[in-house]
Amino acid sequence: MPPKRKGPLQLTQREVDDIKKRVDSLVKDVQSRDGSTEEAFRRCQELQTSAEKTLRTLKKLTKADELAPVGNYDQRKQEEERRLQSILERVNALSLELSPPGPSTAAGDISKEDNEDDDDEDDDEDSDDDDLDNAEDEKRAVRPYSQSGPRIYTVLSDFKGEQEGDLSVQRGEVLRIIRMTADGWWLAQDTKGNRGVVPKTYLKIGSGVDDEDDEDDDEDDEEKGDDDDEIEEEEEVEEEQDDEELTDDRENQSGTPQTNWCTVRKALTEIDATDVLSAMGAIPSGFRPSTLNKLLLEEGVTYRGSHYIQPELSQSQLSFSDLFLDPDTGRVRARQVRTCACFTLWSCRMIPTPGVGVQVLSRHVRLCAFDGNQVLSNIHTVRATYNPKSPKTWSFSPRMTGVLPALLDGDCFLRCNSASPDLGILFELGVTFIRNSTGERGDLSCGWAFLKLTDDAGNPLPIRTYELTVNGGTPYEKDVAVEAPVTAGSPAGVFQQMLHARRQPRLIVKLKSAKSRTRTQLSLLPDTLLHCLSCVHLLALHRQLLADTLLMDRPTMQNADLMCSPVLSTFPVLLDQPDLLDALRSAWLNAETNMSRAQKKDLSYLKQEFVKVYMSSAYFLLHSPSLPCHRWADPPSEEQRARVIYVTLDALKHTQHTTGQSGGPEVFVDPMHQHLAFDVTELTFDLLRVAR
Structure with missing residues (x-):
């Protein structure tokens, strides 16, 4: 009997296991000082390349690639990504210890170097130049980044050091790069003589002012061609990245126990079609990569309806906190929650369209319970209908014969038991697109709106239609306009202000009351859930079967x-x-x-x-x-x-x-x-x- 063919995910798992064994072996050899440092550094670089290649392959895998059905596919894939990411962090830390020349770690001995005098700095620079000259005799393919010579770079964005040894720099500042390491954190010196490590993604080769090392230009001319070839790909990546997004990524992760390499690695791997189109100016102002879509993709089932429909265990883990039976009727006991709202997505107006070069595959609204800080429910998606004659208007719940598809149904409900006084519904307007030139897909947020479900006194909002302003940026950014804001010199008359207000993106939402039967069925559902009203009766029947199986059988x-x-x-x-x-x-x-x-x-x-x-x-x-x-x-x-x-x-x-x-x-x-x-x-x- 021929052996079973392995699926792509299983083959990738074996590759990860093999990489882990090789990393363990390398760490053991380094600790026992078995072999030279140069040989260990070469092995470390090979492992870095292999792990990064496997991670890219793993992220491209989909369930459709498998030869046979795989249970818990998304969860298994995410576990392998986390395992491979931890291996990468381990290899990168080891690379910092082994990378020559300079201190054993990128940040360990920088404070000592700051106390050295100018003569010591000159000696370091001379030794770096000597190492560079010696490296010219070797093959270019095996020369590590750490042995590249000093160069002049310009800072693209402000960077504030977070750990000992980091060099805080400001945009436009000119730096002299002393050492380029493979991990992406380069040893640099500013014009005041301060030295420290800076992420290479914040730097661009060249300077707008006269270089401080003009005397060395003649000696470096022959090396420029080779150096430019080595960093050509790095420059292309750096020029296409959005400086502000890089800074935001750094700030958002400042509170997490991650290494500096993780921050830079995240910034590098997140360069996609969205970032490229932003750099090209093909995306309107205020558009961002979709925040809610990112949660759906990266958090597995955590924010999906399939997770929230499951029963919730009590604190003791021996019973349920949201599923009970009425002993008299044998039915699921109704549960009242703090917030139960029914609403209808009506339309979106004046929504800018992406520029040329992209094909829009879907216009939609992702919505969830939100308190200003975190998502408190599953993320539900409603697709909008679109008329090419009116490209800036989106419609929902179109009149059509038969059963309206759940994906197009704008009649929704929200059940949430959160006690937050700022609880409301977050609406993220988004488009899924494909780039015509490369075929790369992406998800953009065209703006967001928030409807707080209580007034300042804590009373529920009255049932009526609400016209919400669509803000640009992400839900965590404030005062970002989707289109260019009005300049100070614009006309300030009442008529002009009315015209300007009509051009602002709007989302129309209508709060409504539910029928008595629908309210009864809603009371049988989980304490937290957001979905379309047309499926309530199916969810209630599933809930009854769940109670019978778990509480009676x-x-x-x-x-x-x-x-x-x-x-x-x-x-x-x-x-x-x-x-x-x-x-x-x-x-x-x-x-x-x-x-x-x-x-x-x-x-x-x-x-x-x-x-x-x-x-x-x-x-x-x-x-x-x-x-x-x-x-x-x-x-x-x-x-x-x-x-x-x-x-x-x-x-x-x-x-x-x-x-x-x-x-x-x-x-x-x-x-x-x-x-x-x-x-x-x-x-x-x-x-x-x-x-x-």
């Missing part, structure tokens, strides 16, 4: 064995794949039309029918080999998924009419319908793994 409350429940094990996935949620909603609507009034009031009958409908629609589609993997804002994939969903539901409906039954096991063994290979995770609900 378990032998004891302390029992945490795997439970056989295909619905509970797979239903949360539907909150992250709206088209499958629409398929279930459509199938359940058809089933409800055939029910009598008495059957609709019978909870036990509704639960049985819900399981049958779910198994013959959403569950079957989830494990259909013809359904492509879900990918955000990918038109070909979305069209193919819509076609497969429609054809499959139509075929299952025909089978149901023929046999007179729905959700029967015969569907899964019918040769007319293909199904992925069986996996036990399809049927088992693991409480310990999914509970919050």
